[in-house]
Amino acid sequence: MAKKILIITDDSGESLEIYYAQQRFTEAGWKAVIAATQKKLIHGVIHDFEPGWNTYVERPGYLVKCDLALRNVRVTDYDAVMLIGGRAPEFLRHDAATIRIVQEFARRGKWVFSICHGIQILIAAGLVKGKTLTCYRNVRFELEQGGGKWVDKQCVRDGKFITSQTWESHPEFYREIFNQLKES
Numbered sequence: 158m159a160k161k162i163l164i165i166t167d168d169s170g171e172s173l174e175i176y177y178a179q180q181r182f183t184e185a186g187w188k189a190v191i192a193a194t195q196k197k198l199i200h201g202v203i204h205d206f207e208p209g210w211n212t213y214v215e216r217p218g219y220l221v222k223c224d225l226a227l228r229n230v231r232v233t234d235y236d237a238v239m240l241i242g243g244r245a246p247e248f249l250r251h252d253a254a255t256i257r258i259v260q261e262f263a264r265r266g267k268w269v270f271s272i273c274h275g276i277q278i279l280i281a282a283g284l285v286k287g288k289t290l291t292c293y294r295n296v297r298f299e300l301e302q303g304g305g306k307w308v309d310k311q312c313v314r315d316g317k318f319i320t321s322q323t324w325e326s327h328p329e330f331y332r333e334i335f336n337q338l339k340e341s
Contacts, residue, residue, distance in 0.1 A: 159186055159187055159188045160186075160187045160188070160236040160237075161187065161188045161189075161190060161234060161235045161236055162178075162182050162187050162188070162189050162190070162235060162236065162237045162238070162239055163190055163192055163230060163232075163235045163237070163238045163239070163258070164178050164179060164182075164189055164190065164191045164192065164238075164239045164241060165192050165193075165227070165238060165239065165240050165241065165249065165255060165258070165259075165275075165278070166191065166192075166193060166199065166201075166221070166241035166243070166245050166249075167193040167194055167199055167245040167248070167249055168193075168199050168200045168245060169200065169201075169202050169243050169244035169245045170193075170199065170201055170202070170221070170241045170242070170243040170244075170245040171201065171202060171203070171204055171218070171241060171242045171243035171245075171272075171273060171274075171324060172201030172202060172203050172218030172219045172221070172243075173203065173218075173324040174241045174242055174243065174272050174273065174324050175191065175201055175219075175221050175241050176219065176221070177324065177327055177331075178239050178241065178272075179191065181331055182239075185335060187236075190224045190225055190235070191221065191222070191223050191224050191225070192223065192224065192225045192226070192227050192230055193223040193226070193227065193245075194226065194227055194249070194252060194254075194255075195223070195226055196223050196224070196225060196226045197223055198220045198221065198222055198223070199220070199221050199223050200217070200218070200220060200221075201218035201219045201220070201221050201243070202215050202216065202217065202218045202243050202244065203215070203216045203217070203218040204216075204242075204243065204273075204323075204324075206325075212295055215244075227252065227254040227255055227258065228254045230254070230258050232258060232261040232262055232265065232267070233265075235262075235267070236267060236268065237262075237267055237268035237269070237270060237338075238258070238259065238262045238267065238268070238269055238270065239270045239271075239272070239275075240259070240269070240270065240271040240272070240275030240276075240278050240279065241272060241273075241275055242272050242273025242274040242275050242293065242323070242324075243273070243274060244274065245274075246274045246275050246276075246277040246278050247274065247277060249277075249278055250277045250278050250280070250281035250282075251281070255278060256278070256281060256282045259278055259279065259282045259284065260282050260283075260284065263282070263284050263317075263318075266317060267317065268317050268319070268334075268337070268338070268341075269284075269317060269318050269319075270318075270319050270320075270330075270334060271290075271292070271318070271319075271320045271321075272320070272321045272322075272323070272324070272326065272330060273292060273293045273296075273321070273322065273323050273324070274292070274293055274296055275292070275320075276290065276292035276293075276296055276299070276300055276320060277296060277299060279303075279318075280299055280300060280302075280303040280305070283303075284318075285300055285303040285304060285305035286303060286304030286305065287304060287305070288305050288306070288315045288316075288318060289305070289306045289308055289313060289315045290305050290306070290307065290308070290313055290315060290318060290320040291307060291308050291309070291310055291311070291312065291313040291320045291321060291322055292307070292320060292321075292322060293322055293323055294309070294322065310322075310329075311325075311326040311328075311329040311330065312326055312329040312330045312332075312333045314333055314337065319333055319334055319337065
């Protein structure tokens with residue numbers, strides 16, 4: 158039976174991060190399940206880094222088929238969870254089902270992967286205190302206020318948590334993820 162990963166996102170999730178996670182895990186033989194607050198087509202976005210801008214710019218991205226509503230997730234069905242970035246985490250961090258799910262993954266000692274703004278969910282779930290992590294640099298303040306230590310690296314692993322900065326971190330992020338999954 159194939160291992161399963163739960164990919165958590167919603168409207169305004171980063172399209173490149175959603176599709177790359179789904180395709181990379183599927184390529185590796187995993188079943189990738191995309192979950193959001195509702196089972197529907199969600200509106201992804203594309204965050205790009207333009208010369209002369211101090212932060213990213215946002216453009217409409219792809220429509221993404223969501224497989225499952227978060228309220229219907231059973232953590233025991235999955236081996237790992239991926240928290241996608243974009244702007245989706247700024248409202249998912251207020252969703253009780255999302256917080257419960259992520260806390261249960263951590264409590265059960267399952268893999269927790271977070272990219273970019275996905276860290277906002279981990280912060281809201283109270284899971285960053287005392288951990289060394291990374292995220293998009295403009296979310297660093299929130300991570301540090303939550304008691305985590307921010308490292309300016311493309312990818313950081315702390316126990317069963319693997320975090321990365323942006324979609325530009327994909328090579329380092331997925332190399333570390335699959336190296337760790339191979340060993341466990």
